[in-house]
Amino acid sequence: xxxxxxxxxxxxxxxxxxxxxxxxxxxxxxxxxxxxxxxxxxxxxxxxxxxxxxxxxxxxxxxxxxxxxxxxxxxxxxxxxxxxxxxxxxxxxxxxxxxxxxxxxxxxxxxxxxxxxxxxxxxxxxxxxxxxxxxxxxxxxxxxxxxxxxxxxxxxxxxxxxxxxxxxxxxxxxxxxxxxxxxxxxxxxxxxxxxxxxxxxxxxxxxxxxxxxxxxxxxxxxxxxxxxxxxxxxxxxxxxxxxxxxxxxxxxxxxxxxxxxxxxxxxxxxxxxxxxxxxxxxxxxxxxxxxxxxxxxxxxxxxxxxxxxxxxxxxxxxxxxxxxxxxxxxxxxxxxxxxxxxxxxxxxxxxxxxxxxxxxxxxxxxxxxxxxxxxxxxxxxxxxxxxx
Numbered sequence: 001x002x003x004x005x006x007x008x009x010x011x012x013x014x015x016x017x018x019x020x021x022x023x024x025x026x027x028x029x030x031x032x033x034x035x036x037x038x039x040x041x042x043x044x045x046x047x048x049x050x051x052x053x054x055x056x057x058x059x060x061x062x063x064x065x066x067x068x069x070x071x072x073x074x075x076x077x078x079x080x081x082x083x084x085x086x087x088x089x090x091x092x093x094x095x096x097x098x099x100x101x102x103x104x105x106x107x108x109x110x111x112x113x114x115x116x117x118x119x120x121x122x123x124x125x126x127x128x129x130x131x132x133x134x135x136x137x138x139x140x141x142x143x144x145x146x147x148x149x150x151x152x153x154x155x156x157x158x159x160x161x162x163x164x165x166x167x168x169x170x171x172x173x174x175x176x177x178x179x180x181x182x183x184x185x186x187x188x189x190x191x192x193x194x195x196x197x198x199x200x201x202x203x204x205x206x207x208x209x210x211x212x213x214x215x216x217x218x219x220x221x222x223x224x225x226x227x228x229x230x231x232x233x234x235x236x237x238x239x240x241x242x243x244x245x246x247x248x249x250x251x252x253x254x255x256x257x258x259x260x261x262x263x264x265x266x267x268x269x270x271x272x273x274x275x276x277x278x279x280x281x282x283x284x285x286x287x288x289x290x291x292x293x294x295x296x297x298x299x300x301x302x303x304x305x306x307x308x309x310x311x312x313x314x315x316x317x318x319x320x321x322x323x324x325x326x327x328x329x330x331x332x333x334x335x336x337x338x339x340x341x342x343x344x345x346x347x348x349x350x351x352x353x354x355x356x357x358x359x360x361x362x363x364x365x366x367x368x369x370x371x372x373x374x375x376x377x378x379x380x381x382x383x384x385x386x387x388x
């Protein structure tokens with residue numbers, strides 16, 4: 001059995017006080033044979049060496065990343081550090097850092113890290129928690145796909161990309177204990193009888209256009225033609241954009257359907273030009289999609305949808321804990337009430353089950369095909385949840 005506990009601090013200006021608060025909240029946790037921590041926090045905690053002091057004060061390892069905000073049952077916010085403690089007598093945990101990830105070596109780097117972690121685990125993992133760096137020239141979907149192919153797509157993968165408080169992600173970090181990096185990934189592998197369930201919600205139905213289009217020419221993540229029409233011409237003719245200097249600096253949300261029996265998922269199209277447009281997740285030829293919009297009501301509605309689904313699961317099947325990873329871009333749509341989704345999440349969950357939330361971006365969460373088999377997927381603008 002896996003048990004989950006949480007601790008939190010908002011002492012962002014004082015590493016000593018932050019560590020003291022976490023220690024005070026964790027000292028009476030009945031730790032079992034094996035324990036691991038997962039942390040989401042503001043980047044200031046990392047740059048002030050709070051993690052180094054925290055690792056010295058705690059009796060277990062932890063992994064984590066900088067995020068736009070975090071929460072647990074009693075509260076949350078942008079300046080909060082949230083620690084999720086997972087402890088078990090019969091489940092085993094191992095974590096590892098990858099080598100530096102680049103566009104040229106990402107597959108080798110993430111797969112070598114997995115092999116190393118699996119060797120330490122001394123057996124096949126039943127679950128993978130992935131924390132990857134956010135990069136301007138490499139999508140998180142590419143990292144996930146490389147790991148997917150290497151593992152064999154048979155192990156559920158949940159996680160996120162690092163994030164931070166800047167507009168260009170110059171302070172985004174992934175960390176393992178006191179070591180932190182901007183361009184490395186951390187893997188947490190779990191071995192044992194662990195069968196998590198997953199819930200997602202992204203764009204409100206009323207915010208999705210009914211008219212579908214199909215990708216008719218693409219290379220990986222670059223879409224060139226839609227309905228046999230050059231991409232920029234297609235959007236200009238449809239009146240969706242106004243072409244100016246052949247470059248459009250915008251992000252267009254959409255619901256994509258791979259036609260593989262899994263539900264449509266939210267994707268993002270950006271960097272429109274004469275050459276086409278890049279997407280955060282791959283869009284192969286034949287992919288159907290519908291354009292969409294994101295607004296305050298859509299974010300709040302889908303937050304509630306995901307959480308109500310997860311809590312119904314808890315009531316029916318029981319649970320030791322629940323971890324949410326919503327896309328931080330959702331909070332931008334809530335301006336000026338940036339904390340509305342965190343507040344709504346805590347209101348809905350209450351104290352029904354141990355709960356933590358990491359407001360990050362590039363949500364990695366399995367979805368289910370028609371046969372009920374989980375398929376690992378990289379999401380955008382989505383509220384993702386793992387229940388266990």
